[in-house]
Amino acid sequence: MPNNTFNETLNYLNDVYRSAYYLTHNNNEAEELVQEVYLKAYATWDQFEPGTNSKVWIFKILYNTHINRLKRKGQDPSVLSPGKPDALPVTISNPPTELKKIVEELVEGEIDKAMKNMPAEYTDTLILAWLGNFSDAEIVGILDCPIGTVMSRLSMARLLLRNNLNEYWEEKHHGH
Amino acid sequence: MNCNELNKYLSGFLDNTLPEKELAGFKEHLETCLPCIEKVIAEKDFEKRFKEKLRTAVSIPDGLKDRIIQKIAKIPILKIIHRDGKEEIKQVTEDLITFGRSSKSTVVLSSDHEISRHHCQLERVEGKYEIVDLGSRNGVYVSSQGENEQKVTQRFLVQGDKIRIGHTTIQFGLSIVTTTIKPEKESAPATTITQIISPTPSLKKRKGYFWNVVNKRASPLSYFIMAAGGLIVIWIIAYIASQNNPDNSIPTPRSHKSEKQVVKLEQELNDVYLYINSLAQEYRYSEAVTKGKDFLAEHGRELDDSQRDYMEVKIEFLEQCLVKEERAKNTLAQLEKEIKEGTDPNSLKDKYEGLYADSINTSVASKIREKLAVLHELTNRENELEKTFATVKTEALAELSSGNYTRAINRFSSFSNESDSPNLQLLVTKEIDSINKQAKADFDSVIQKTHELVEKKELEKAKEFCLAQQSRFKETLYSSPLDSELFMLNKLITQEEGQVELIRKSLLKLLHESEDLSKNYDYASAALKVNEALKTSQSYYPELSRQFSMRLTDLENETSLFGNLVERIKRQTISLPRINLTGAVLTATNESFYVSGRTIKWSSLTPDELYGLYKIIGLPFSEAEKTAIFCLEHKLMDGAFDALNIIVNKNPNRKPELEQLLARYTDKKIPPGGFVIYKNKWLTPDEKTALVAQENTSALAVKISSVSKLSELDKICSEITRLIQANPSQQSELQSIVISALREKYNTLKKALEQKLASVDFAQLTLLKKELNKKREDALKELREGKPVGEGSHPKISSEMDRKVN
Numbered sequence: 001m002p003n004n005t006f007n008e009t010l011n012y013l014n015d016v017y018r019s020a021y022y023l024t025h026n027n028n029e030a031e032e033l034v035q036e037v038y039l040k041a042y043a044t045w046d047q048f049e050p051g052t053n054s055k056v057w058i059f060k061i062l063y064n065t066h067i068n069r070l071k072r073k074g075q076d077p078s079v080l081s082p083g084k085p086d087a088l089p090v091t092i093s094n095p096p097t098e099l100k101k102i103v104e105e106l107v108e109g110e111i112d113k114a115m116k117n118m119p120a121e122y123t124d125t126l127i128l129a130w131l132g133n134f135s136d137a138e139i140v141g142i143l144d145c146p147i148g149t150v151m152s153r154l155s156m157a158r159l160l161l162r163n164n165l166n167e168y169w170e171e172k173h174h175g176h
Numbered sequence: 177m178n179c180n181e182l183n184k185y186l187s188g189f190l191d192n193t194l195p196e197k198e199l200a201g202f203k204e205h206l207e208t209c210l211p212c213i214e215k216v217i218a219e220k221d222f223e224k225r226f227k228e229k230l231r232t233a234v235s236i237p238d239g240l241k242d243r244i245i246q247k248i249a250k251i252p253i254l255k256i257i258h259r260d261g262k263e264e265i266k267q268v269t270e271d272l273i274t275f276g277r278s279s280k281s282t283v284v285l286s287s288d289h290e291i292s293r294h295h296c297q298l299e300r301v302e303g304k305y306e307i308v309d310l311g312s313r314n315g316v317y318v319s320s321q322g323e324n325e326q327k328v329t330q331r332f333l334v335q336g337d338k339i340r341i342g343h344t345t346i347q348f349g350l351s352i353v354t355t356t357i358k359p360e361k362e363s364a365p366a367t368t369i370t371q372i373i374s375p376t377p378s379l380k381k382r383k384g385y386f387w388n389v390v391n392k393r394a395s396p397l398s399y400f401i402m403a404a405g406g407l408i409v410i411w412i413i414a415y416i417a418s419q420n421n422p423d424n425s426i427p428t429p430r431s432h433k434s435e436k437q438v439v440k441l442e443q444e445l446n447d448v449y450l451y452i453n454s455l456a457q458e459y460r461y462s463e464a465v466t467k468g469k470d471f472l473a474e475h476g477r478e479l480d481d482s483q484r485d486y487m488e489v490k491i492e493f494l495e496q497c498l499v500k501e502e503r504a505k506n507t508l509a510q511l512e513k514e515i516k517e518g519t520d521p522n523s524l525k526d527k528y529e530g531l532y533a534d535s536i537n538t539s540v541a542s543k544i545r546e547k548l549a550v551l552h553e554l555t556n557r558e559n560e561l562e563k564t565f566a567t568v569k570t571e572a573l574a575e576l577s578s579g580n581y582t583r584a585i586n587r588f589s590s591f592s593n594e595s596d597s598p599n600l601q602l603l604v605t606k607e608i609d610s611i612n613k614q615a616k617a618d619f620d621s622v623i624q625k626t627h628e629l630v631e632k633k634e635l636e637k638a639k640e641f642c643l644a645q646q647s648r649f650k651e652t653l654y655s656s657p658l659d660s661e662l663f664m665l666n667k668l669i670t671q672e673e674g675q676v677e678l679i680r681k682s683l684l685k686l687l688h689e690s691e692d693l694s695k696n697y698d699y700a701s702a703a704l705k706v707n708e709a710l711k712t713s714q715s716y717y718p719e720l721s722r723q724f725s726m727r728l729t730d731l732e733n734e735t736s737l738f739g740n741l742v743e744r745i746k747r748q749t750i751s752l753p754r755i756n757l758t759g760a761v762l763t764a765t766n767e768s769f770y771v772s773g774r775t776i777k778w779s780s781l782t783p784d785e786l787y788g789l790y791k792i793i794g795l796p797f798s799e800a801e802k803t804a805i806f807c808l809e810h811k812l813m814d815g816a817f818d819a820l821n822i823i824v825n826k827n828p829n830r831k832p833e834l835e836q837l838l839a840r841y842t843d844k845k846i847p848p849g850g851f852v853i854y855k856n857k858w859l860t861p862d863e864k865t866a867l868v869a870q871e872n873t874s875a876l877a878v879k880i881s882s883v884s885k886l887s888e889l890d891k892i893c894s895e896i897t898r899l900i901q902a903n904p905s906q907q908s909e910l911q912s913i914v915i916s917a918l919r920e921k922y923n924t925l926k927k928a929l930e931q932k933l934a935s936v937d938f939a940q941l942t943l944l945k946k947e948l949n950k951k952r953e954d955a956l957k958e959l960r961e962g963k964p965v966g967e968g969s970h971p972k973i974s975s976e977m978d979r980k981v982n
Contacts, residue, residue, distance in 0.1 A: 013241055018234040031237055038244045042251060043267040044532040049544075050457075100217045108233040115230075130227045136193075137550045146557050147550065155187040161226075 009041055009058040016062055018050050019127045022115050033069060037062045053141075059132055060142045063124065102169045114164040122157035129154055177201040182212050189217055195602065252305055252349060254298075257289050259343035271300040275341060276310070290314050290342025296921045298333075305333045305348070316341055441478055445471075445487065452490060461498035464492055508544050524551055561600050563593065579791065581615045585651035608891035612653045619654040626661060635669045683709045687727065706731060735816065804834070808841035816841075817856050824853075862905075869903040877917030881924070887922075 009016075016037060020030040039063050048057055106114075115123050128134045128142060139150045177185070177198075183201050188194040194202060206213055252268040257972075266273075266283065273282040277294040285291050292312040299306050309316040309329045316334070317340040319325035325340060328486050333339075339346040387607035448471045468491040476484060514524055568591040575584040585608050592604040622645045629638035642662045686709035693702035706728045713721035804819035820834050831850065838858055839846050851858040859867065876896050883889045893914075901911045 010241065010244075013244070014236050017236055017240060018231060021234045022230070027237065030234075031240065031243075034240065035244055035247055039247055039251070043269045045267075046265050064330045099222050100225075103222055103229065106226075107230055111226075111229055111233045127230075130223070131230050137546065140550070147553055148557065151191060151193045154191045155193065158187055158190065158976065167393060 006035070006042065006054075008054045009038070011060055012055050013038075015132055016058060019059070019062060019131055020066070022112065022123065022127050022131070023062075025112055025116055033062070033066060035071070037065050040065060043079070053138065055132070056134070056138050056141050059128065063142055076149055098169075105169070105172070109126050110165075110168050114161055114168070117164050118157060118160040122160060124152050125150055125153040126157040126161065179205075179212055182206075182209070182215075186216065186219060189216070190223060197602075250303075255347040255349070256283065256285075257345040257347070258285075266307070267752065268298065268300075268502040273298040274310070275346070276312075285342070285344055288342040291344065295341050300334075307331055307333055307339055310320060312341065314342055327877055367616075383615070392558070409792075441475065442483075444475070445479070445483060449487070449490065452494070456494060459501060461494050461501055465494045465498060468494065489507060504544060508547075511544060511547060515551075524548075565600055565603065572607070572611075576611060576614065579618065580648050581611055581652045582648055582650040584611050589651070615649060615652045615654055619649060619652070619658070622649075622658070623661060626665070630665070630668065633672075635665060639665045639669060670845075679712055683713050683724070690727070690731070694731060699731055703728065703731050703735065708914050728961065804837065808837065809890070811841075813842075813857075817858055820858060821853070821856060866906045869899055869906045870909060870913065873899055873913045877913050880914075880917040880921050883921065 013034070017030060017034050020033040020037070021027065024030050024033060037058065041058055044061075115126070123141060125139060128139045129136075133172070134142065135148050136147055137152075140147045143150065182202060182205050185194055185198050187200050188198070206216060216800060254266040254268060254273075256264040256266060258264065268283065274294065274297045275281055275283045275285060275291070276293050276295040277284070277286045277288070277291050279286070281294065286294070292310070292314070294310045295312040296307055296309050296316045299308060307316060307318060307328065307330070315327045316329070317325040318328050318331055319340070320334060321336045325338070329387045333348045337348045338346060411875065448467065452464040452468050455461075455467065468487055472479075472484065472487055472491070479487070511524065568587055572584040572587040575581075575587060588604045588607050588611075592601050622642070626638045626642055629635070629641060639662065642658065642665060646655075646658055646662070649655050686705045690702040690705035690709070693699075693705065706724055709719055710724040710728060713724055801819070801823060804816050804823065807815035807819060816838070820838065823834060824831050835846050835851050835858070838844065838851065844851075844860065847860040847862075849861070852861055852864045853859070854864045854867065857867075873896060876892050876899070879892050880889065883892065896910070896914050900907050
């Protein structure tokens, strides 16, 4: 079983790497992080509880490692992010056609910027849900926070993301 | 739900977090609203596309997987078998691992007393691993594959080496990369690998271990760990093997002790055993059992007892797993059903906790456990929230009892913001609903009271009242109705203020008018004005109305006092001719009286006040009359006449009355035909005649000064004489007029004469002067004696004078 688990964890490598990238916003750091994650996973596989989800397990290691790395670098993970915005959008209101264009015209940098430009806890949660395709309950297991928090972060993250994307769109088309 | 609300819930819908009620409403709206459907589809599409972008935006570095595997592969694995048979796997990720009883050791082996506190260490030196005795009491023993163990102080380890310290054995599975194995036989790679890392124990040994496990009724978990222990390593190596790294491969040490057949059977048993295990790991228990039983049926007789037992025990265990699996499946189905039905998470937790523990070994059990964990999380949170909710409710009720709905609602809504439980939020909504319901009656009464105040025209009060209530209803549904009520009030007040201001102005005007009137003793009109003001002010300006009623009382007092006074005056003056009124007033009331809080002496009354009195008494008495009296009193006849004339011009009928007045003040007797008005003056006929004579005389006298010939003078004088004769009573006055005129003329002539005489002989002149003086005196004497001036005498004088002067 655990061997299978480890095999499985390698299947998730690409997702882990992408997530790491969105966590670090840097290719080199992302790779370092991923290597550390897999070494740690391998080193501690005996602690893996059989019957539980190995993807959850590897992502949990990813998030813990990420936070530890930040701490090692002397960064307080909690102050890294831009912080909670003062005024949050309440509703989503783009017309459908525009929305489609917004996504279509997104370039790589903008995606990372959009992800970077919101509080880390929202980015974390959104990565897990949208990139990792984890369920709320699984995210609870990974981030170690109440399910309500996960749910509210997700919906807030969606709104923030939409806000950010709208801004880029505005800048591109109506700005400079 | 409408389109706006749909917007509000859209995010929740997409995240699948909408409470059922909202979800139903959401779906219901979607069925009827095409734009919203498009919107939802667009959002879903957005999510899908963005997820895809998230994925494609990050490219995976080439060879990432290889690099990771290589790193992992370099990690040696230690399998530590403790004295009591417990096994522990350790990856050597550190460069130095120490073994010993000391708690500071990397691997703490405190239960083995044969081991020293700092027994030995495993050190990475240039990619190799070396075991070093740290001066232990009992030494370090290493045995390589197929060798007897040797005591060492320092030795590089190779794949498969066993280290023994005290009663503890440590198996060293070194760096997979450097020992990557190419299986000798493709058919049995697993076995080969197993031998490398963790050489297969003889079946006897294995059996012992298994019996041990079974007899001890060890937990399935420990079984799993044990089973998995070998397998993970197997897998890793198998995996790495498939990656191919032939450069680092080393020959596989193998045991060739067994006979070929036995080896083959043993291998087969191993294969089947591993296969069964892998099936079991995938929870395919029934397949595993069948496989096991098939194997036994085929090879059962060829196996020795221990080998058969080994397999049988396995099958027995798997069968137990199968039963549990079935049971767990039922449990899970039941649990899912109950969760769906919305059974209280607390009771579910209690009910299923035990069952989950019972079936830990199964996939379904893990699902149950997951579900329970979520339930647990939920209930914990829920319990905590419920407690808070209870407190919040108590607080809110306290606020409610004091009638402060706003604070009550705020209390709930701030709680609702904190909590993320849909249930509690629903409760909060209900509570707020009920607060709103409670607030309704209160609100109605507030509005009613406001309207009552408005009807009483107490708009300011109504506004104050509303403002005071506003804070209580701020968060309720009645906040905006109250606001609009206030708005209406303010509007009313502004209108009213305008009106009131107008009214106030008109009232003040009335007051001033009444004051003016009362100053003129027209108390009746003054009272009328004040009364009018009072009436209007009572409905619009209560303060002023008080002022007016006070003023009215004052007026009444004043009027009655004045009335009494007037009565008295009337009584005293009734017998007197009207014109004597002032005198009557002055004489009859030479005493003090009381008016408007003042003690006044009649004698100190001003003409104004007197005028007031006259007015009250009913005499037509004007400014002119007052002036007339005043002037008469002070013997200013010109002014008096002017005034009298004004009166008469207005009303000629009053002339007799005024004549009496004039007579009274001047002691003149009214002539039988009344006074003659001549050049503004009121005169008796005699006076008029005299005046005319005087005037004529004066006119003549004026002529004297311009006389240049004596003949002219004679002519004037004769006229004057006639005048004097016509007015004997005026003789002296007329004469004095003429004399003064003559004197003047004389002085003029004298001056002229004196100038001429300056060059004349003085003696002669003196004679002449004497003569002239005599003659002049004679002439004057004649005039004074009233003898008609002889024609001869004057010309005589004149001619003589003329001559002399010439």
